[in-house]
Amino acid sequence: MKAFKPIVILGAAVLVSACAPSRVDNAAGQPSVYQDVGSAGRVQGVGIESQDVVAMTDKMMRSLLANPMVSNRPTPPRVLIDMEGFKNESTSVINLNMLAKRLQIELTRAANGRMVFVNRQNLAAIQKEREIKREGLVDGGTIRKTQATAGVDYQMFATITSQDAIDRQSQMRQRYHYISFEMVDMELGTLVWGDGFEMSKATQDNILYR
Amino acid sequence: MHAKFALVAGLLTGSLLVGCQNSSKLEHEQRTAPTTYNSVTFTDYDLNRNFSGGIPGPHKVFRFTAEKHGIRRTPANTSEVFVVLRNHTDYNGILEARTQFFDQSEIPTDVEPRWQRVVVPANSTSVYLEKSTTTAQLKYRVEVRQAK
Numbered sequence: 001m002k003a004f005k006p007i008v009i010l011g012a013a014v015l016v017s018a019c020a021p022s023r024v025d026n027a028a029g030q031p032s033v034y035q036d037v038g039s040a041g042r043v044q045g046v047g048i049e050s051q052d053v054v055a056m057t058d059k060m061m062r063s064l065l066a067n068p069m070v071s072n073r074p075t076p077p078r079v080l081i082d083m084e085g086f087k088n089e090s091t092s093v094i095n096l097n098m099l100a101k102r103l104q105i106e107l108t109r110a111a112n113g114r115m116v117f118v119n120r121q122n123l124a125a126i127q128k129e130r131e132i133k134r135e136g137l138v139d140g141g142t143i144r145k146t147q148a149t150a151g152v153d154y155q156m157f158a159t160i161t162s163q164d165a166i167d168r169q170s171q172m173r174q175r176y177h178y179i180s181f182e183m184v185d186m187e188l189g190t191l192v193w194g195d196g197f198e199m200s201k202a203t204q205d206n207i208l209y210r
Numbered sequence: 211m212h213a214k215f216a217l218v219a220g221l222l223t224g225s226l227l228v229g230c231q232n233s234s235k236l237e238h239e240q241r242t243a244p245t246t247y248n249s250v251t252f253t254d255y256d257l258n259r260n261f262s263g264g265i266p267g268p269h270k271v272f273r274f275t276a277e278k279h280g281i282r283r284t285p286a287n288t289s290e291v292f293v294v295l296r297n298h299t300d301y302n303g304i305l306e307a308r309t310q311f312f313d314q315s316e317i318p319t320d321v322e323p324r325w326q327r328v329v330v331p332a333n334s335t336s337v338y339l340e341k342s343t344t345t346a347q348l349k350y351r352v353e354v355r356q357a358k
Contacts, residue, residue: 038324038325039325039358040358051325054324055324055325055326055327058321058324058326059326061321061343062288062340062341062342062343063341065286065288065341065343066284066285066286066288066290066341067285067286068285068286068287071286071288072285072286072287106321109321110320110321110343110344111343112344199327
């Protein structure tokens with residue numbers, strides 16, 4: 001009987017330990033939620049966030065369309081906006097293509113023929129299509145034939161700059177951003193339009209941007 | 211002594227209840243007010259609110275007001291709305307404003323309105339400007355809220 005007692009205890013212990021790992025944390029997690037892209041989200045830091053991208057591109061689009069040298073010409077100018085003209089000199093992580101694309105798409109929608117946008121990102125595909133048309137592999141399409149693809153009248157250049165400051169005691173950090181946008185005459189080399197967007201943010205939380 | 215105390219307590223509770231009802235009734239009126247054009251609306255009632263009843267205290271809350279607003283043409287013939295915002299407090303205020311444009315038939319037009327930040331220094335004024343993208347004659351409705 002005395003020898004039976006440790007076996008029972010050992011058995012009970014084995015049973016308990018076997019049951020323990022099978023417990024799953026079944027608590028309801030934090031569900032993902034949609035947020036307004038134009039307002040501050042739940043995760044906020046000192047970097048460039050969705051509401052900044054939206055506000056910045058929206059402001060530039062409206063400003064550009066109010067400039068008669070660009071948007072009120074008898075012949076709509078050919079404009080190039082792509083990430084090649086965008087530079088990030090700031091400490092913030094930002095996808096320049098996102099900035100350039102949003103500005104270009106919003107302008108394309110709003111300009112409604114007052115500007116013509118040149119696409120250089122897909123130049124290889126365009127050239128390939130032109131070649132097979134001229135080789136007679138496919139017909140000439142329904143629109144027109146041109147000697148070459150479109151030359152650019154104006155190109156958009158943008159530079160993101162920033163200045164950081166950190167309070168060593170409180171670990172409070174702040175970042176000032178200035179983003180300049182310029183439209184350059186690609187023949188004469190002059191500036192036909194320019195505008196800027198600035199903001200300063202402060203936070204104590206350590207947010208990681210990707 | 212007990213009767214007096216009960217009477218005072220009853221009166222206080224009654225006035226509080228009446229005050230709350232009045233203020234919520236007026237708040238309801240403000241919340242359901244008809245949409246007007248060529249106007250500025252404070253969607254954040256903490257910034258600007260009118261109430262004629264309620265718990266004894268201010269009959270009006272106006273931390274910020276729209277001193278003047280209007281619309282004009284840009285050199286490219288698009289429209290530009292301006293709102294002069296005044297800060298009545300001793301603290302710098304950061305507001306957000308957006309403009310919905312309407313055509314003359316009061317149909318929403320132009321691109322989607324987006325919030326833009328406006329900093330209004332303490333006891334000072336700042337101007338919020340927003341441009342349209344179309345060259346048509348437009349009406350506008352500006353909404354103002356506190357920046358988060």
